[in-house]
Amino acid sequence: MNTTEKDIELFDGYMDGTLSDTERAQFEERLRSDEAFRKAYKLHSDVVLGIQRKELKAMLQEQEKQADNPIEATPEDTNEVNAARASSGGARKVKLFVSLAAAACFFFGVFIVHDTFRMANLVGEYITQLEQPLPRGSGVEETLQLVYDDLQQGNYSEAQENIDKARELVHDEQIIIHGLTKETDEESLYHQQMLKLDSDELDWYQALLYAKTHKVFKAKKLLKQIAKSDSRYKDDAAAMLR
Amino acid sequence: MMTDRQIIDGFRNNDRKIINGFYAANKGAFLNHFRNSYGKSEEYLLDLYQDANVTLWENIQKGKLGKMTSTLTTYLFAVGKYKMMANDRKFKEMTTEMDLQNLDLVDSDAEEMEEKEEKERKIDEIVNKMTYPCSDILRMHYWEKLSGEEIAMQMKYASTDAVKTQKYKCMQKLKQAVMAVF
Numbered sequence: 136m137n138t139t140e141k142d143i144e145l146f147d148g149y150m151d152g153t154l155s156d157t158e159r160a161q162f163e164e165r166l167r168s169d170e171a172f173r174k175a176y177k178l179h180s181d182v183v184l185g186i187q188r189k190e191l192k193a194m195l196q197e198q199e200k201q202a203d204n205p206i207e208a209t210p211e212d213t214n215e216v217n218a219a220r221a222s223s224g225g226a227r228k229v230k231l232f233v234s235l236a237a238a239a240c241f242f243f244g245v246f247i248v249h250d251t252f253r254m255a256n257l258v259g260e261y262i263t264q265l266e267q268p269l270p271r272g273s274g275v276e277e278t279l280q281l282v283y284d285d286l287q288q289g290n291y292s293e294a295q296e297n298i299d300k301a302r303e304l305v306h307d308e309q310i311i312i313h314g315l316t317k318e319t320d321e322e323s324l325y326h327q328q329m330l331k332l333d334s335d336e337l338d339w340y341q342a343l344l345y346a347k348t349h350k351v352f353k354a355k356k357l358l359k360q361i362a363k364s365d366s367r368y369k370d371d372a373a374a375m376l377r
Numbered sequence: 378m379m380t381d382r383q384i385i386d387g388f389r390n391n392d393r394k395i396i397n398g399f400y401a402a403n404k405g406a407f408l409n410h411f412r413n414s415y416g417k418s419e420e421y422l423l424d425l426y427q428d429a430n431v432t433l434w435e436n437i438q439k440g441k442l443g444k445m446t447s448t449l450t451t452y453l454f455a456v457g458k459y460k461m462m463a464n465d466r467k468f469k470e471m472t473t474e475m476d477l478q479n480l481d482l483v484d485s486d487a488e489e490m491e492e493k494e495e496k497e498r499k500i501d502e503i504v505n506k507m508t509y510p511c512s513d514i515l516r517m518h519y520w521e522k523l524s525g526e527e528i529a530m531q532m533k534y535a536s537t538d539a540v541k542t543q544k545y546k547c548m549q550k551l552k553q554a555v556m557a558v559f
Contacts (some may be wrong), residue, residue, distance in 0.1 A: 182500065
């Protein structure tokens with residue numbers, strides 16, 4: 136069958152669902168009764184799907200590329216380096232030790248105050264760039280959405296309450312899954328993985344909240360944990376620590 | 378809160394944000410599940426995950442998910458498992474009858490699926506060779522779903538009729554290339 140411009144419009148209209156009820160009924164009748172027409176439509180839809188598949192694959196690969204952006208290795212912890220250097224130096228005169236300790240206290244004191252404000256400012260950018268919690272059909276999502284809203288609106292005490300509530304929900308779901316299913320069955324593994332994603336999201340929100348409310352030590356500790364884990368926020372946490 | 382129905386609509390309309398969001402949200406769990414359960418390489422798993430998403434998108438376009446009873450994520454995992462079964466004889470032997478029953482979400486004949494994938498691969502090769510202006514005009518029309526006026530404006534065509542004629546020529550060219558292969 137030689138397809139015309141009009142046929143192509145008709146095929147596209149049927150695929151997009153833009154034909155009227157009568158037109159659609161006529162089209163379907165023709166698909167049933169006219170083999171050449173059916174073959175022409177099949178060829179058209181196969182080619183259209185091929186075009187769309189090409190674009191979809193390109194889009195997913197682009198996303199993979201963005202996710203694979205190499206992150207530089209996190210520098211060694213400064214305190215650990217300093218400790219190693221100190222222990223290799225052997226005995227130190229008490230006078231020298233006291234002087235160094237005083238200098239260190241001063242240095243770290245300034246550093247901590249500076250770091251507190253720097254981190255609180257930095258985290259503001261992360262909060263404004265936060266994406267909506269990702270849709271995946273978990274029961275904890277609703278509370279995660281509340282935490283997200285609280286962080287966006289600067290309601291930090293409510294955000295903390297909702298984080299605690301979401302953690303309880305995750306905990307309860309874990310108990311239910313553990314009690315009702317065999318650990319090895321596929322459904323159970325799947326739910327456990329979904330809960331792991333929820334927990335990762337909660338940890339990230341908690342770290343941002345600590346940082347925003349000037350709890351720098353807690354924030355750093357949690358960010359280090361996230362950076363070392365397989366959380367999808369590990370790269371963000373590593374970047375923030377740097 | 379986004380429901381499965383909204384995600385399906387997003388896939389149907391090629392909504393970049395929703396497709397990418399769903400892809401990112403399920404990737405870790407999918408890779409972990411197939412890695413832990415079947416010990417496949419990362420490269421294989423990533424290909425499998427992308428293929429499963431493409432199949433999910435295709436089945437949504439074809440209206441196959443209209444009466445879906447499971448969640449979209451469960452469906453995605455089932456598609457992944459089914460694809461693995463079609464690709465891997467060893468895995469097929471490991472799959473129990475119960476697993477197979479759970480797979481009635483997708484076409485049940487693995488050989489038919491293999492044949493279909495081969496056909497798609499050949500069509501993809503032809504489509505990938507498309508050059509300007511066909512690559513642009515068909516992308517704008519079939520993926521971005523732009524109107525004739527919008528395409529005419531972006532590609533500097535004099536009228537929407539000129540867009541229609543060019544689109545027709547491009548489609549005919551592709552169809553002839555596909556017919557020559559099959």
